[in-house]
Amino acid sequence: MKRIYFDYAATTPVDKRVLKEMEPYFSEKFGNTMSLHSFGQEAKLALDQSRQVLADLINAKPNEIIFTSSATESNNLALKGVALATRKLDSRFHGNDNAHIVISSIEHPCIMESAKWLAKNGFEITKLPVDKYGRVNPKDVERAITEKTILVSVMHASNEIGTIEPIEEIGKICRQKGVYFHTDASQSFGKIPIDVEEMNIDLLTASSHKMYGPKGAGLLYVRNGVKIEPILHGGGQENGMRSSTVNVPAIVGFAKATEICKAEMKREGVRLAKLRDKLIKGVLKIKGAKLNGDPRNRLPNNINVSFPSIEGESLIIHLDLYGIACSTGSACSSAKLEPSYVLLAIGLKPEEAHGSLRISLGRQTTEKEIGYFLKVLPKIVEKLKKMSPFKL
Numbered sequence: 001m002k003r004i005y006f007d008y009a010a011t012t013p014v015d016k017r018v019l020k021e022m023e024p025y026f027s028e029k030f031g032n033t034m035s036l037h038s039f040g041q042e043a044k045l046a047l048d049q050s051r052q053v054l055a056d057l058i059n060a061k062p063n064e065i066i067f068t069s070s071a072t073e074s075n076n077l078a079l080k081g082v083a084l085a086t087r088k089l090d091s092r093f094h095g096n097d098n099a100h101i102v103i104s105s106i107e108h109p110c111i112m113e114s115a116k117w118l119a120k121n122g123f124e125i126t127k128l129p130v131d132k133y134g135r136v137n138p139k140d141v142e143r144a145i146t147e148k149t150i151l152v153s154v155m156h157a158s159n160e161i162g163t164i165e166p167i168e169e170i171g172k173i174c175r176q177k178g179v180y181f182h183t184d185a186s187q188s189f190g191k192i193p194i195d196v197e198e199m200n201i202d203l204l205t206a207s208s209h210k211m212y213g214p215k216g217a218g219l220l221y222v223r224n225g226v227k228i229e230p231i232l233h234g235g236g237q238e239n240g241m242r243s244s245t246v247n248v249p250a251i252v253g254f255a256k257a258t259e260i261c262k263a264e265m266k267r268e269g270v271r272l273a274k275l276r277d278k279l280i281k282g283v284l285k286i287k288g289a290k291l292n293g294d295p296r297n298r299l300p301n302n303i304n305v306s307f308p309s310i311e312g313e314s315l316i317i318h319l320d321l322y323g324i325a326c327s328t329g330s331a332c333s334s335a336k337l338e339p340s341y342v343l344l345a346i347g348l349k350p351e352e353a354h355g356s357l358r359i360s361l362g363r364q365t366t367e368k369e370i371g372y373f374l375k376v377l378p379k380i381v382e383k384l385k386k387m388s389p390f391k392l
């Protein structure tokens with residue numbers, strides 16, 4: 001049976017062109033970037049060139065890019081790094097006064113858990129609500145900022161419901177108020193344009209494996225002048241901000257993946273949005289189906305729908321029997337069988353949130369696959385509805 005992958009938001013396959021670019025850095029060009037000999041310098045050159053490519057995509061300077069292992073690490077570094085640096089350097093917080101951080105209520109678990117850890121360690125956290133489409137209201141950001149606020153972190157686009165947040169407006173407010181603005185762009189990086197200058201972004205997270213690069217590479221953009229404290233201490237790599245021998249093959253792959261995404265962004269965005277809209281139209285013909293997320297401001301590759309009275313997990317298993325791979329929400333939390341906090345935050349009842357399905361499209365998605373999915377899904381939904389003990 002041919003398998004169909006509709007879970008590109010969880011991870012993507014490595015593009016063959018990326019793999020080819022990476023290969024020499026596992027074998028002939030395997031040097032350590034900190035070594036002074038030619039092997040080291042060869043690796044260092046590749047690292048510098050990669051940094052330039054990544055910086056160019058978002059209109060940053062190369063020295064503002066810190067390579068990490070993942071978006072999880074970058075998000076931890078952003079929140080904890082800013083928090084700890086403030087506590088150390090800002091005399092306002094040398095007494096018992098708690099510094100304050102604002103996040104949204106639909107952030108990825110790695111932001112949520114970092115914020116929770118900071119709350120346990122004496123920082124004050126505000127979680128902003130979102131509207132029924134999952135959008136943060138910039139006015140809420142403005143109202144939440146106090147004289148103790150040091151950082152606002154609002155994701156660029158939701159990994160679950162695809163909603164694109166008004167980060168340009170939020171960035172502007174943060175700049176006016178003198179508060180750092182961080183955005184988790186793991187799902188948008190390489191898919192839609194980002195300009196850290198125009199958008200007033202001070203810190204930004206991205207992950208290679210979400211955009212046809214390898215796993216094991218991420219980045220944190222940190223605007224020059226923003227103070228952060230490192231979390232990994234050691235040999236002083238990445239300008240002292242992230243010690244550990246640099247993963248050159250993965251970073252070279254990350255850069256090649258970025259070049260490809262940049263070159264193909266416009267065309268691929270239009271192609272995916274067309275497929276997405278066709279899929280949404282088809283799915284909404286199923287009785288009771290409801291689209292989650294913003295109908296207009298959403299990622300070109302994301303569809304999230306709820307079906308009353310059926311379990312999302314049963315849907316996934318039945319779709320898998322037809323060779324179709326989807327997800328109920330974020331890959332990290334979908335194994336927990338708890339209703340998604342993101343769907344609850346946009347106002348879904350727990351039983352509605354349980355019946356949700358995320359379909360995320362990508363480079364290999366074809367019209368034929370969409371057609372097959374739209375043929376199979378109504379049958380599965382019908383079958384599961386009949387079996388369901390709930391009647392909504």
Ligand SMILES: Cc1ncc(COP(=O)(O)O)c(C=O)c1O
Pocket residue numbers: 009010069070071072073108110155157158159184185186187207208218330331332
């Ligand atoms: C929005 C968002 N942030 C962070 C992450 C974590 O990414 P990584 O797997 O690179 O740690 C993900 C991945 O699921 C994500 O979608």
